[in-house]
Amino acid sequence: MTEQLKLKKATYNLYTFFISKMIGSLGGSVYSFGLSMYILSLTGSSLSFATVIVLSFLPRIILSPVAGVLGDRLPRKWLVLGGQAGVILTISTLLLYTHEFGLSLPAIYITTFFNGIFLTFSSVSFSASIANMVDEARLQRAMSFNQLSYSISGIAGPILGGVLFGFVSMEMFLMIFIGAAIITLTLESTMNFTLYKKERTTTEESPKESMLESLKSGFRYVNKKPIIKAILWTALWLNLFFTAINVGGDFILLTILHLDPKLIGLTEAGAAVGVFVTSIYFASRSNVKFPLLIVKRSTFAMSVVVIAAALPLIIQFSTMMNFIYYFIIMLFFGSLGVITNTPIGVIMQTSIDEEYRGRVFGIIEMMATAAMPIGTLGFGILYDIIPAQYILLFSGTVLIAIVLILLRRSIIEMAHPELKAERVEVEAVPE
Template identity: 35%
Template structure:
């Protein structure tokens, strides 16, 4: 078995085990908090506690990932996450499953998950052949989509028969198994072992972080890609806020129908990342612009049932119509996200990749709560249909901006409609 195939199998296997355990655990703890406290605020606090550490430690993790052996960071992060789960289980046996135990474990898991994700994302281009990087990212997306579908199902079944604290054991074991899988991944076959240069002084850390910002600023194409990624995520907070309100409040659909509609997105993502895995490698600005325009149109179409909502029983129409739109959206998000991710991975120099990935993730994570707050306020002030049209138009304008910027960049590959990075193939 060649290095690429071996690394790919071990990476995806570890990711599947770890992510399944984490999402089942997250589902179970969220359900436990809601059932025991009945408070949406307590549930929101748990989400907030998983977000804030990622924002704070994201840049720190990026600098560390560029200075320290990434394999050591990946193994350390996953192993410590497993230890955190076992410690949380032990505390829950002594004090009972208290909110402070859940909150504390959430914070520490978020910190080490940030370090893990940054390190692995930065190392991924060094683990596989250049021609397979796009396919590996597609399979990675498949695992994300698959676990988002099966985790609530498995979690719901297990929750009915075992104590909530057992989910800590399950998650801890999944982290340890993932660590074992990752131990056998060859992180060095393309680049050799990294000479560790751990940052010891505060001023050196900020200097390294500043270098990361400077690197992004001096790369005009990378700036465009990052800008597109950030604004797409910001606009999508409107969708995430508006759609549940439309389905549950405005059309009063059942919980089952709501679940079916939302699952269509994951099904669309999974279908696309599996079926089109080998075709998502090349970054083509013109085609990307087309996909963004299509995404904008889909967002505008979400307003249609709101505009014609007075024509009798809308339950079946809304359920089918929104399920189709969510499936298409899942398809479009994958064909947009994967080429963007692969492009950033392959065009960023190895010694800067950790900081670039971390800064992008940090900005996206930080802007998300602001987007939720803004669009939540707007939903109380203006019709929901206007919100959906606004997001669609925003994405449409983003597509025009991206294509125009790429053409102004002056690259022959861009003018031809296909961006290639030297001899690198996705």
């Protein structure tokens, strides 16, 4: 295949990837909104809603490493399409059940769990395939498109769901999700998942290696890669401590600062706006020169923003000032999240050997997902017994320490040797 033809196919992959992700995410967002409203209106119980969230997380925590191992053994396109087909089958079964017997809480629980299983295999395999679908020069754009698709669905999904809820039945929400999933499956089936696939760089793994041994070799691989390990642990601790904002945000605004729920909704929209604008910026520019240095600066800035979120709890502001202040805080969170995640995605796609990429992304998915329910439970308890400003100040301070330790100068210079060379040259210049 000529280089010109490969670039043409990569362009097709890039934009098909964006459209399929956006449609799939939008359908999922509308479905999730309708389902959450249905459960809360049916039961009036936050426990029932929390159970659905836990059941959606569990498969990702347990099965992500297994999905990664299979992604390194089997054609990833099969796993992606198989996962999407499983989602369609699961929701279609729920639709048929609802039509015959009516929607019930146990049916939702079972569907959520199986849906989580199929989505785990699909998402891990797709993440491990991005570097094989586009050329390295456009990896940053691909990662930005991924963020942009979630931003659009995050803004449009609840709006569309809110318009539909109360006017249409839950069966319509299920059909919207199924329709979006079918379109996503169709588009992904036309993509080339091996366009830029590299040959194996090692022969360490034997074809007869057991699943457990293959999983262990993935952990050993991460342990031998200081840069990947530093990013992995940084992401874990960030997901854990940034939950302080996710859990405490609405609690602070509603119960402590007594903001109107409509204003709270607008502050949350600030994050989506930040993601949207920053994703477009990254998609329109070339790859950043020193991605890990950018990650360090952006995560440090996010840690400072966590501390800054405590200010209205220490100094009294007016209601409108509180709204404006927290809108800006969420805007920064959204923007800095993209500035962090996009370069991390590029680093992971380019620095992980082809034969280990599935396992490493499976490990990342497992660790990142596990941190969220732990953080949610932990901070949910802490906010009931400790003043919110102390939690935010402590979390931000710990995050700053984590960034400075895990992304220390030696790790940055290991990732970007040219920075070390520049520093040595500067130090060598006589005064």
